[in-house]
Amino acid sequence: MARRPDCSLRAARRRAHRLGSVAVSEDEQLLAGLRAGDEAAFTALVRRHHSSLLRLATSVVGSRAVADEVVQETWLAVVRGVDRFEGRSSFKTWLFHILMNRARSAAGKEWRTQPTGDVDADRFDGAGLWSVPPVPWSDRVDDRLTAEQLVPLARKVIDTLPEAQRQVLVLRDVEGLPAADVAELLGVTDGNQRVLLHRARARVRSELEGRLGAP
Amino acid sequence: MKLRSLFRGRRRDLVCREAVALMAAYLDGVLPDADRLRLEGHLAGCPHCSEYLAQLRATIDALGRVEPDDLPDEAVDELVGLYRQWRQG
Numbered sequence: 001m002a003r004r005p006d007c008s009l010r011a012a013r014r015r016a017h018r019l020g021s022v023a024v025s026e027d028e029q030l031l032a033g034l035r036a037g038d039e040a041a042f043t044a045l046v047r048r049h050h051s052s053l054l055r056l057a058t059s060v061v062g063s064r065a066v067a068d069e070v071v072q073e074t075w076l077a078v079v080r081g082v083d084r085f086e087g088r089s090s091f092k093t094w095l096f097h098i099l100m101n102r103a104r105s106a107a108g109k110e111w112r113t114q115p116t117g118d119v120d121a122d123r124f125d126g127a128g129l130w131s132v133p134p135v136p137w138s139d140r141v142d143d144r145l146t147a148e149q150l151v152p153l154a155r156k157v158i159d160t161l162p163e164a165q166r167q168v169l170v171l172r173d174v175e176g177l178p179a180a181d182v183a184e185l186l187g188v189t190d191g192n193q194r195v196l197l198h199r200a201r202a203r204v205r206s207e208l209e210g211r212l213g214a215p
Numbered sequence: 216m217k218l219r220s221l222f223r224g225r226r227r228d229l230v231c232r233e234a235v236a237l238m239a240a241y242l243d244g245v246l247p248d249a250d251r252l253r254l255e256g257h258l259a260g261c262p263h264c265s266e267y268l269a270q271l272r273a274t275i276d277a278l279g280r281v282e283p284d285d286l287p288d289e290a291v292d293e294l295v296g297l298y299r300q301w302r303q304g
Contacts, residue, residue: 042298046291051283075294079301119235128230133263134270150277158281173278179243198239205267205274 027091034082046075049092052175053099059166060103070106074099093181096171100185119202137212150208157207165200168193173201229257234264238271 027048033041053074057067077098085094125131158166158174164186171182172193183193229237234257240246241254258265 037302039295039298039302043291043295046294047286049283050286050290050294055284072294072297076297076301079298121232124232128232130231130263134267136266137270137273148280150273151280154274154277155281158278169278173275174281176279179245194239194243194245198236201239201271201274201278202235204278205270208274208277209270 028087031082031085031091034079042079045078049095050075052170053095056096056167056170057099057103059163059170060100061107066106067103070099070103073102077102089181090177092175093177093185096175096177096185119199120206135209135212137209153208153211154204157204160207161200161203165196165203168196169200169204172197229253231257231261231264234258234261235267238268241268242271242275 027045030041030045030048034045050071053071054067057070057074058064061067061070074095078095081098085091089097123130123132123134158169161169167186168182171177171185172179177185179190179193183190186193188196234254237246237250237254241251246254258268
């Protein structure tokens with residue numbers, strides 16, 4: 001699969017976002033433009049975040065058509081509320097917060113907590129030792145295995161995750177939001193978001209292992 | 216020697232299932248020091264758990280590179296249209 005030329009730059013920005021620098025300040029600049037009524041700033045924000053919003057909204061409301069409406073409402077709420085945004089959270093957290101509120105009310109449901117527990121439970125014996133140890137990826141694929149090769153596989157697995165796990169995984173690992181923001185956005189405790197994240201990552205890892213481990 | 220063996224006896228070693236369960240907090244850097252040391256001690260002697268952790272890291276790295284889907288121009292145009300309406304209204 002061909003990579004878009006800006007892929008590594010985007011990835012670098014996203015990593016920088018985790019450290020709270022580059023991408024955040026880009027959002028802040030665009031936000032200042034939006035406050036000043038700059039249409040180009042609005043367009044740029046839409047291009048930066050619309051797909052992520054749509055992905056998340058779809059996972060909550062379950063219908064692409066409803067998700068489209070929810071995301072549209074979210075953008076309108078952003079332009080209406082931009083003067084009231086005080087920057088105590090990042091723009092992205094604020095944006096997702098608006099989206100989640102609207103998506104939940106559109107779906108007519110509140111957050112449901114999911115059962116917690118060990119991951120990969122069937123891989124351990126009664127004493128908690130590996131009965132089916134992880135298949136070493138380096139044995140199955142050569143040294144050219146890089147994250148890029150895993151990306152399209154990981155992308156597919158995201159859509160198969162249970163709703164709560166998918167939302168945490170997308171916000172934390174794909175969007176790079178901090179743990180505390182994600183817990184607040186989803187209305188779960190910090191510990192619960194981590195359990196959901198761990199289960200989601202374990203599931204993705206297991207799927208990748210299944211595909212990489214195929215003879 | 217006696218002291219050391221006493222100390223060892225008080226720290227029960229982790230089993231693999233427990234080690235894996237601690238990994239999310241470990242990766243977030245929020246594992247309390249005592250648990251972190253136990254996990255790192257376990258990892259040092261357990262190739263399977265080390266492999267699992269390495270695969271989790273590779274998984275997270277891959278997820279961080281998932282790109283937003285391409286946004287069709289019509290979708291952007293529609294939103295910009297709404298924005299203009301709002302600005303004029």
